Amino acid sequence: MDKLHDVIQLLENGWNGAHLLVVGDVMLDKYIWGVVDRISPEAPIPVVRASHRSEQPGGAANVAMNLACLGARVTLVGFVGEDAEAETLREKLEAATIDAELCVTEQRPTISKTRILGGRQQMLRLDVESTEPATQGAYEALIDRASRLLGSEEVPIAALVLSDYAKGVLTEQVCQTLIANARLRGIPVIVDPKGRDFLRYRGATTICPNLAELALATGTSTSYTEAVLVAGERLMPSLHVESLTVTLSERGIVALDGKTREHAAATARQVFDVSGAGDTVVAVLALCLAAGLERRAALQLANTAAGIVVSKVGTVPVQNFELLAALSGEVGHASGEKVLDRDQMILRAAAWRAAGDRVVFTNGCFDLLHRGHITLLEEARREGDRLVVGLNSDASVQRLKGPTRPVVGERERAILLGALSAVDGVVLFEEDTPLETVLALRPDVLVKGGDYSVETIVGAAEVQSWGGRVKIVPIVAGLSTTGLIAKAGLEHAHS
Secondary structure (H helix, E strand, O other): OOOHHHHHHHHHOHHHHOEEEEEEOEEEEEEEEEEEEEEOOOOOOEEEEEEEEEEEEEEHHHHHHHHHHOOOEEEEEEEEOOOHHHHHHHHHHHHOOOEEEEEEOOOOOOEEEEEEEEOOEEEEEEEEOOOOOOOHHHHHHHHHHHHHHHOOOOOOOOEEEEEOOOOOOOOHHHHHHHHHHHHHOOOOEEEEOOOOOHHHHOOOOEEOOEHHHHHHHHOOOOOOHHHHHHHHHHHHHHHOOOEEEEEOHHHOEEEEOOOOEEEEOOOOOOOOOOOOHHHHHHHHHHHHHHHOOOHHHHHHHHHHHHHHHOOOOOOOOOOHHHHHHHHHHHOOOOHHHHEEOHHHHHHHHHHHHHOOOOEEEEEEOOOOOOHHHHHHHHHHHOOOOEEEEEEEOHHHHHHHHOOOOOOOOHHHHHHHHHOOOOOOEEEEEOOOOOHHHHHHHOOOEEEEEOOOOHHHOOOHHHHHHOOOEEEEEOOOOOOOHHHHHHHHOHHHHHO
């Protein structure tokens, strides 16, 4: 992937704290899961024996869920009714740390889609919605709420997403008012469109139709992809957009800017359910737009994310660690890039586990790195697939070893460890022991060097409690940092 290290850093840094606003058709996706083992005697239809139910934010709310699961801050604006579905939706959004600025409309229920599945096969979908438009007062309240957020200086909006499911929220008045407000402030706007009329989205940064949606808007046939794309290019001047980003299902994504085309091939995966894949693509592209990532890298990342989502059943957002896991085979971190804070290391460890790797943890001060340390680290690495080293900070070393230590500063010690091929990650900790780090990372194997027993190793009981192993590696006799310092006369030099 192009700009791979930039992408990894954005994923691990929560997209640099980007705050995105999503406006559109909010809904609740309900699922009834079961098995089919007979045909009904009443009619030639399968009987689904229900085993459990689940609920998930859908539509524009699923775009918001994808953004939140990828690490961004998100605010969602849309319509809901006065009903139990609205309360469920709010609870789900709150649990995902999404700010839900939902406008209640008395005459319209919260939109819901109930899917009945037999195994992995969808048998039936039941939609509850109103075709009646909201009142003018409701639209004005929605516009005022979204415009206030776009104008916020306290927490600036990095990008606006308009998620249109043709359920009546994104009228021309709503779209044009919010696009104008966003562009006036230099905020990029990405649109997931519906219907024949793309003119309501004019002035957006990019519109992201699938091939069928673009064919409908241009009056062409999906049988001829090239004709649809050419028609889209001809439509662009009237839309005043910077680009059209067209999803082509198994053929990937193509971006049109009126002069050139940028194509990214799809990531090959087994497809179980395409519902929600478009929301994932739009969410990833919006984050890339907010972060200023180059178009080709953005398209490649969106394709990778879509490939993850279609391999699941139901409307399920992509997780940050899943994207990292999908990219992990392409990346070889330089020494400095292996040094992460605790939150970043949690995410990277989750990505390794998603790829099937076992995570090993060891810790120490590693002041004046020597052969004994190298032996410990190499032995630790053999216990699993990825090795994380917990490193005492300078303040922690000083409390443990005295005022003359460490000889080598924490940043230098961390980079030296990261330069070793046996080490996959380095995380500093300020505490006297690594217990908090062990609890946060939940390693599969805990390794310690020296004359310890399992009972005396910090974190051993906790690792064993979740099914992990503890391994003690003998130290190399005659080698220690204290001995090296004494031999070199460094204690005297520091006093």
